[in-house]
Amino acid sequence: MELPLRMTSKKFRLSLDSRASNAYLHSLLEHNPIAVVVLDRTHRFQWCNPSFQKLFRYEPVELETWGIDSLIAGPDFLQEATQMTRRVLSGERAHTLTKRRRKDGLMVDVEIHGVPLILDGEVVGVYGLYQDVTERMALAEAMQEMTARLHSVREEERRRFARDLHDSLSQELALLNWNLNRLETLLPQESATAAELLRETRELAELCGGQIRSASFLLHPPQLGEADLNTAIEWLAEGFQKRSGIAVEVQLQRQKNAMPMLLQSALYRVVQESLANVLRHARDSSVLIKLSRKGNWLELAVINQSRKPIEASMLSGAGVGLAGMSERLKECGGNLHVNPLPEGMHIVASVPVSRHAVCAS
Secondary structure (H helix, E strand, C coil): HHHHHHHHHHHHHHHCCCCHHHHHHHHHHCCCCCCEEEEEEECCCCCCCHHHHHHCCCHHHHHHHHCCCCCCHHHHHHHHHHHHHHHCCCCCCCEEEEECCCCCCCCEEEEEEECCCCCCCEEEEEEEEEEEHHHHHHHHHHHHHHHHHHHHHHHHHHHHHHHHHHHHHHHHHHHHHHHHHHHHHHHCCCHHHHHHHHHHHHHHHHHHHHHHHHHHHHHHHCCCCHCCHHHHHHHHHHHHHHHHCCEEEEEEECCCCCCCCHHHHHHHHHHHHHHHHHHCEEEECEEEEECCCCCCCEEEEEEEECCCCCCHHCCCCCHHHHHHHHHHHCCCCEEEEEEECCCEEEEEEEHHHHHHHHHHC
């Protein structure tokens, strides 16, 4: 008799453990601050927690009567919601940031996780996790607006400085050249030393004038809003070469789709700052600009072939510098690498293609 009693006791304990686990699970879902809804394999409502009711303002009886997608997705997001449901019912997990509609018609930003309920290898239903991210999205939008405003203010300051630099110093250099021409007529013709000094001074003045024109152009070059990234880079390279005398070769892969403006701006500024660094530290050089697809990454390379090595530390102090380039790329999910060469510098900006999908293969 003892054996059956032990077996009965074991079964009883298992039953208690099972009921305790179910109670624990139910309490966990019931009091979860994240809205949870459970649907069967035909996508009909089975259960939701109070957080779901609070978020969408629907009673369970209403959710049982009408299709949940038609109730909370609304006409604008119904197709997206239906596609997501099909994915989850096929056994795939789904995640998205989107909008859903409350009973009073107000649209809220939500983060959704759709998870299939699988028993014995078969999908028997789904459960959805909904988190209200309206405040988070509003904050992100405010940060984007603030960033855009900051960029606008910075561009206006660069434009003003470029204009002042060009207008003021160009006039002074023109006066300097005029005085040098006058001085040449006053010097004794037999003074070879004075003539050589005058020639060197005139060349130095012309060099300074060229550097000022190049620096002014780089501070406020052709804007992205006037053309796409490829064309803007070509204009930038052409203007830089014309004003500085530094040879620039451009190899840009054809784009398949339009890039987001944030990404275009980040890559354009990498080229702009790289050319500014060449102007400051490596005038006796040539530049190659390449935009290409490298596996799952879009890669922009600015290769400076100089007659002498350039230390990376020399590039970090001027303009937005390396830190500024890197920060812009991080906003796009990318990164920046600076590789000193035996003769020159290799700057590479990379962004994930899967995130932006912009270049033809």
